[in-house]
Amino acid sequence: MNEAERATILDLEAQYCSYGDTVHYVDPAKKFAACSGGFLYDDEDRPYFDLQMQYSAANLGYGDVRLTKVLNDQIQVLSQLDSQHLHEQRTLLAEKLAALTEQRFGVKGRVHFSVGGAGAIEDSLCFVRKATGKNFHFAFMGGYHGRTQGASAITSGYRYRRRYGHFGDRAQFIPYPYCFRCFYDKKPDSCGVYCLSQFEKLFDSDCHSVWDSEINQSEHGAFYIEPVQGTGGYVVPPRGYFGGLGKILSDRRVLLVDDEIQMGFFRTGKLWSIEHFGVTPDVIVFGKALTNGLNPLSGFWAREDLIDRLDWPPESASRANPQGTAIALEVLRIFESRDFESMVQEKGAYFLSRLQQLKKRYPGIIEDVDGLGLALRIEVCRGQDKTPDSEMADKIFQHGLKGGLEVGGRRYGLVLDVGGYYKNVFTLAPYLEISYEEIDLGAELLDRLFSRFDGNP
Numbered sequence: 001m002n003e004a005e006r007a008t009i010l011d012l013e014a015q016y017c018s019y020g021d022t023v024h025y026v027d028p029a030k031k032f033a034a035c036s037g038g039f040l041y042d043d044e045d046r047p048y049f050d051l052q053m054q055y056s057a058a059n060l061g062y063g064d065v066r067l068t069k070v071l072n073d074q075i076q077v078l079s080q081l082d083s084q085h086l087h088e089q090r091t092l093l094a095e096k097l098a099a100l101t102e103q104r105f106g107v108k109g110r111v112h113f114s115v116g117g118a119g120a121i122e123d124s125l126c127f128v129r130k131a132t133g134k135n136f137h138f139a140f141m142g143g144y145h146g147r148t149q150g151a152s153a154i155t156s157g158y159r160y161r162r163r164y165g166h167f168g169d170r171a172q173f174i175p176y177p178y179c180f181r182c183f184y185d186k187k188p189d190s191c192g193v194y195c196l197s198q199f200e201k202l203f204d205s206d207c208h209s210v211w212d213s214e215i216n217q218s219e220h221g222a223f224y225i226e227p228v229q230g231t232g233g234y235v236v237p238p239r240g241y242f243g244g245l246g247k248i249l250s251d252r253r254v255l256l257v258d259d260e261i262q263m264g265f266f267r268t269g270k271l272w273s274i275e276h277f278g279v280t281p282d283v284i285v286f287g288k289a290l291t292n293g294l295n296p297l298s299g300f301w302a303r304e305d306l307i308d309r310l311d312w313p314p315e316s317a318s319r320a321n322p323q324g325t326a327i328a329l330e331v332l333r334i335f336e337s338r339d340f341e342s343m344v345q346e347k348g349a350y351f352l353s354r355l356q357q358l359k360k361r362y363p364g365i366i367e368d369v370d371g372l373g374l375a376l377r378i379e380v381c382r383g384q385d386k387t388p389d390s391e392m393a394d395k396i397f398q399h400g401l402k403g404g405l406e407v408g409g410r411r412y413g414l415v416l417d418v419g420g421y422y423k424n425v426f427t428l429a430p431y432l433e434i435s436y437e438e439i440d441l442g443a444e445l446l447d448r449l450f451s452r453f454d455g456n457p
Contacts, residue, residue: 001033006031009031025418026398033045035062035063036061037062037063037431038053038430038434040413046412047413048400048401049438050062051417051430052416053429053431055417056230056289057292057293058289058292058431059267059292060331062431067327067330070330071294071327073326074089074322074323080321083321087322089322089328090322090325093111094110096332097299098110107303110307112299112300113297113298113325114287114319116296116298117146117288117298118145118151120261123299123300124257125151127302128221131307132221132222135168135170135221136219136221137154137170137171137222137223137257139225140173140174140176140229141173141174142229142232142233143156143173143176143225143232144226144229144230144231149164149167150168153168153170154169154171156171156173172210174223177193177238178232178233180370180379181386183195184198193241196241196245196248203218216252218252218254223254227260231419231427232419232421233425234428234429236371236375242278246279257281257285258272258274258284259285260272260274264284264286264287265289265290266335266344266373267373268348268373269341269342269348269374270341273372282303283301283302284301284302285300291327291331294327295323295328296318297320297321297324297327299320340432343433344373345373347374347432347434348374350439351430355369355376355378355443355446357443361450363384364383364384365392366378366381367379367384367386374430374432377426377427378426380393380396380425388420388422388424389424390418392424393425394418394423396426399452400413400415401413401415405445407441407445412445414445414449417429
């Protein structure tokens, strides 16, 4: 594609496409033409190493030949089917997800399919309302669950609701255990998980607004959590927090709903990221990586005693569609064919060690690095007092998309995602089969970027 053709596409986009913020992080929007493995390619076939992989959807990389074959084969046999009818893959996928979850938690459950992550959150909200009779919930500050009506009500950012108001479900937002930026200004080595004790205090008195001691019942139906916050900046909680939270909720008969849409399917080195934290959820919401980003198939798992007698008729012709379920089954077969748990944790530890080297090299710019498996974070600050530097993060992000970073005599671009409470955190989600050589390349490209804004050669 030449410059004139590229300009035409940008002009048409400006005239006819909705001006969504996700396509205008840079102006003009970056256009890509191809993808393979962990790379995107522009019209000039220049490689851009992708460290966000479709917001942690393409966990197995782009263009996986096994998944492509399954998709092509399914299109030839049964390409479409309304969700009121049955096909083999739908049943087998539900059985496989339920069995894998039972292996991990020792709890029987059932699976309800949906379309897209926000759609699964919406369905889970309906489910919780029917199971508990409540439409008021707890959720975390910094949490992100989607932009649809119900999902935005339990997403902490007011900007997602400001234009549209509320439509039913609401949330009371609780500080997440973000130790680097503790809401209570405590130190993790001496606080005794202070934030957890503060949450528990809400149930001490009726006057704290969440509990009715006369009937021993909370006003809240569920607590929606991300075990590792996604859009909030890949924040990893301290050990012991979620185990304690689970007990508090269980004692008060408040459901624990685990949003695994970004962190599920081995992003953290476990099938479900909550497995790291010693607590059993009542509901697990999933999507994205279930189909490696090739189909917007999603859903939720719920405990058998909650879901067995509830009526859940199909509401969309596309849920549990044959193409998505066929891809998802192959994704799970791939995960079972190799030890992804060990592989992801080992590669994640290596990548984190490279980030720690960068932190030492760029004090006053990189003030925190952390991660769990291959969900990694770099927090960009101004000076060593933890002042968030969103301006610097944005400059680095935009420069990576220019495609002018030279490593080993070849020019690359670097695709990053900026998140965090102050839009100053690079959230890194490389594909899970990344090689150690590619991890080194990613670290080198990050080094090139930071050096341009640190005065280093």
